[in-house]
Structure formats: C-alpha cells, structure tokens
Amino acid sequence: MAGGRQLPAHADLQPYNHAVAGHDGTLSDIDGELFIKPCVQQEIDFYETTFRDHPDFASLMPIYFGTLSLNDATDIDSLNEQLPGVADHMSQGLKEEAVNMAKAAVAEAEAEAAAEAAAQPVDISWRPNKNRKLATNKSVVLQNTTHGFKKPNILDAKLGRRLWADDAPPEKRKRFEEISRQTTNGTHGFRIAGMRVYKGSADPEELDEQGFKVYDRDYGRLSVNKDTIVEELGKFIFNESAGIDRELGQAVAQAFVADLKRVEEVLASSETRMYSASLLFTFEGDGKALRAAIEENNDVVEKVNGLGEQVDEDGLLGEEELVAVTGIDASALPGVIEGDVKVVELMGEVEDGELEEADEDDELSKLPRIYSLKLIDFAHAEWVPGQGPDENNLLGVRSLIKIFEELSQ
Ligand SMILES: Nc1ncnc2c1ncn2[C@@H]1O[C@H](COP(=O)(O)OP(=O)(O)O)[C@@H](O)[C@H]1O
Ligand SMILES: [Mg+2]
Numbered sequence: 001m002a003g004g005r006q007l008p009a010h011a012d013l014q015p016y017n018h019a020v021a022g023h024d025g026t027l028s029d030i031d032g033e034l035f036i037k038p039c040v041q042q043e044i045d046f047y048e049t050t051f052r053d054h055p056d057f058a059s060l061m062p063i064y065f066g067t068l069s070l071n072d073a074t075d076i077d078s079l080n081e082q083l084p085g086v087a088d089h090m091s092q093g094l095k096e097e098a099v100n101m102a103k104a105a106v107a108e109a110e111a112e113a114a115a116e117a118a119a120q121p122v123d124i125s126w127r128p129n130k131n132r133k134l135a136t137n138k139s140v141v142l143q144n145t146t147h148g149f150k151k152p153n154i155l156d157a158k159l160g161r162r163l164w165a166d167d168a169p170p171e172k173r174k175r176f177e178e179i180s181r182q183t184t185n186g187t188h189g190f191r192i193a194g195m196r197v198y199k200g201s202a203d204p205e206e207l208d209e210q211g212f213k214v215y216d217r218d219y220g221r222l223s224v225n226k227d228t229i230v231e232e233l234g235k236f237i238f239n240e241s242a243g244i245d246r247e248l249g250q251a252v253a254q255a256f257v258a259d260l261k262r263v264e265e266v267l268a269s270s271e272t273r274m275y276s277a278s279l280l281f282t283f284e285g286d287g288k289a290l291r292a293a294i295e296e297n298n299d300v301v302e303k304v305n306g307l308g309e310q311v312d313e314d315g316l317l318g319e320e321e322l323v324a325v326t327g328i329d330a331s332a333l334p335g336v337i338e339g340d341v342k343v344v345e346l347m348g349e350v351e352d353g354e355l356e357e358a359d360e361d362d363e364l365s366k367l368p369r370i371y372s373l374k375l376i377d378f379a380h381a382e383w384v385p386g387q388g389p390d391e392n393n394l395l396g397v398r399s400l401i402k403i404f405e406e407l408s409q
Pocket of ligand 1 (some may be wrong): 018019020021022023024026035037062143144145146152156194278280291376377378379
C-alpha cells in the first residue's frame with residue numbers, strides 16, 4: 001500500500017524501517033513503543049482470541065493493544081476513541097501518519113477500482129458508484145519488539161515445511177510448495193525470510209546508512225541451503241567487527257535456546273495451525289551496548305533478587321540459582337552475564353496491555369534490551385480445538401533449537 005509516502009514528513013515520525021521482511025506500510029514512532037501493521041481480519045481474530053483465551057500462547061507474541069480501523073472518515077479524534085489509553089502513547093505525528101495512511105489507502109483502492117472498471121469490456125464498463133465497496137484498512141497495534149535496542153540485529157525465520165493454508169488457491173499452493181522444496185523450509189521446517197546485522201560486512205558499500213548489512217528475502221531462498229544454514233545463522237550471532245566475540249555470541253545463542261524451548265513447549269501443548277508465521281529474533285547488535293545492557297540488567301536483577309531466596313550460603317547469587325531462575329548459564333560469560341535477562345525482560349515488559357503500569361516502573365521500563373524472541377505474522381493462523389499440536393511449525397522450532405544449541409557451544 002502507498003503508506004502516505006508523498007505526504008509531508010513529521011519530525012518525530014518515520015515509516016518503520018527495521019522490518020526485515022513482509023509488506024510495506026508498517027508504522028512506528030522513532031523511539032517506537034508501538035508497531036502498527038495493516039493486516040487481514042484473520043490476523044486480528046487470532047490476536048483477539050489468543051489474548052482472551054490463551055495467555056501462555058499470548059506470551060510468545062508481541063503485546064497486542066488493539067486494532068485501528070482506518071478509512072475515509074478516520075481522524076485523530078476517531079483514533080483516540082478507538083484506542084483509549086493506547087492513543088495516549090502515540091505521538092501526534094504517529095497519529096497524523098496513521099490518518100494519512102488511511103486516506104492514502106482509500107485513494108489507492110479507488111484508483112484500483114477505476115482502473116479495473118476502465119479495463120472492462122464496453123458493455124459492462126459502467127458501475128454505479130454506490131456499489132463500490134468502501135475501502136477500509138484495518139491495522140493491528142502491537143508492541144514494537146525492537147524498541148529499546150540501540151542497534152537491533154533482527155532475524156525473521158519463516159516457519160513450516162508446508163507454507164500454504166487450506167484456503168490457498170491452487171497456483172499459490174504450487175508456488176509455495178516449490179519454494180519449500182527449494183529452501184530450508186523443506187529440510188528444516190524454517191527459512192531465513194530476512195535478516196539485518198549491525199556492521200555485518202567489512203565492505204562499507206554493503207552496509208545501509210545506519211551501518212547494517214541487510215539480507216533480503218532472496219538470501220534465504222537462493223543463497224542458503226541445508227548444508228550452509230548453520231554457518232549462515234552464525235553470521236547473525238557472531239560478529240567481531242561489532243564487538244561480539246565468540247563468548248558473547250555463545251551466550252546470546254544460549255539465551256535464544258532457552259526461549260525457543262519455551263516456544264516448543266507452548267506450541268506442543270496448543271492446538272493451532274499457522275502457515276507462514278515467523279519467529280522474530282532480535283538482539284543488541286552493538287557489542288559495546290550489548291555488554292553494557294547486560295551489566296545494567298544484572299545490577300537490577302541483583303537489586304531485585306539480592307535479598308531474596310536465591311542466595312547461596314555465601315550470600316551471593318549462585319550460578320545454579322541463576323540458571324534455574326533465568327535459563328541462562330552464568331558461567332558462559334564470567335563476569336559479564338551474571339543473571340538473566342529474561343527475568344528483567346519479563347519484569348520490564350508491559351502485561352495485559354497496561355502501558356500505564358510499565359510507566360510507573362520507570363527504572364525497569366528504561367532498561368536497555370538484550371534480546372527478544374517473538375512469534376509473529378498470523379495472517380493464516382487459527383485455533384483448531386481437538387486437532388492436536390501444530391507439527392508443521394514444531395519441526396521448524398526444533399530445528400532452530402538444534403542449530404542455536406550448536407552455535408552456543
Ligand atoms: N511487533 C513487531 N515489532 C517490530 N517489528 C515487527 C513486529 N512485527 C513485525 N515486525 C517486522 O515487520 C516484518 C513483517 O511483519 P509480518 O508480521 O511478518 O508482516 P507480513 O504479513 O507483511 O509478512 C517482520 O519481518 C519484522 O521485521
Ligand atoms: Mg511475514
């Protein structure tokens with residue numbers, strides 16, 4: 001969609017430019033707490049049902065704040081009405097851009113309808129205007145999972161051996177089967193749909209203006225295969241030129257293993273079917289910032305846990321206790337990672353869509369982020385009670401666990 005690109009830019013707003021895959025038209029503030037994505041009704045339904053009835057599964061997803069219905073009549077007042085509470089957290093610029101996006105979508109739909117009408121044979125070229133479907137554009141408003149990172153390295157791993165949903169037309173099914181056959185979707189149940197790595201190349205020509213090497217959708221389709229997938233994912237994690245050495249990278253990989261196992265556990269006990277959903281991996285790509293974030297988080301973890309139950313006889317947080325609490329092996333990085341990040345992440349994150357609560361806890365909500373793993377893209381996702389777990393997606397998750405385990409050793 002057009003996304004209002006021709007409209008005047010606002011100083012405090014930009015189209016979301018950290019997306020590594022998917023469609024255009026997503027929006028976020030510069031400091032981006034929120035991520036707004038145009039989507040189909042099925043995705044909205046999946047977010048609604050999951051956040052209402054399946055809290056375990058919802059914890060794997062970005063926080064869902066609600067939907068925006070963007071149409072010709074959208075103005076700032078109607079945004080405030082649609083998402084009271086959340087709208088307070090959108091900058092004026094973001095609201096204006098959402099309104100612009102709505103108008104642009106309507107204009108685009110009208111132009112398309114006109115072109116379609118013009119292409120018809122003469123005898124049916126006229127259509128009464130009132131019959132034209134009103135263009136509406138629905139968007140989900142989500143937690144921006146890359147918020148709080150200085151240089152977010154991002155990997156979109158598209159899950160599944162089968163990528164098409166039951167309702168896919170035969171041509172689409174054929175095309176997706178072909179893609180799966182030719183890529184690691186076929187062999188591993190996932191493929192790299194997109195990736196960006198801070199200072200990911202020694203050749204400045206290969207970096208974007210923010211210093212990232214961006215691997216586009218063709219990379220995972222054409223350049224990566226079953227024999228190179230581990231090595232290619234290694235490029236996401238290990239990066240000496242950004243100050244992420246072997247040890248630090250191993251600790252990051254280990255953190256992802258812990259979260260992946262949680263994803264496996266929840267998927268295995270849920271009855272869902274998802275086609276072309278993704279796991280979105282994010283971690284701090286600037287080694288210096290990564291180490292600083294770990295230290296800052298550790299200080300808070302120590303403060304919070306300090307006098308609690310998790311102390312050894314010597315009165316200090318022991319490694320075993322930390323592993324138990326957090327899933328991270330403290331010995332992986334002596335003196336650097338002492339506690340886990342996950343605890344802090346959980347504490348620092350907003351629950352049940354209550355942004356206000358997070359704001360009250362300033363110290364936690366301002367902590368720099370270390371890593372994050374979220375399940376995204378539910379355009380073809382549904383709950384299927386009685387049909388058992390989603391083995392198609394579990395295959396991909398289990399392959400990722402194996403690979404990240406390998407990378408952590
Ligand atoms: N909640 C989010 N926070 C930050 N980035 C996101 C979020 N959801 C998606 N993205 C980014 O946008 C891209 C496309 O999102 P996705 O949900 O897969 O949409 P599409 O249906 O267009 O494929 C992802 O690859 C990711 O980089
Ligand atoms: Mg996608």
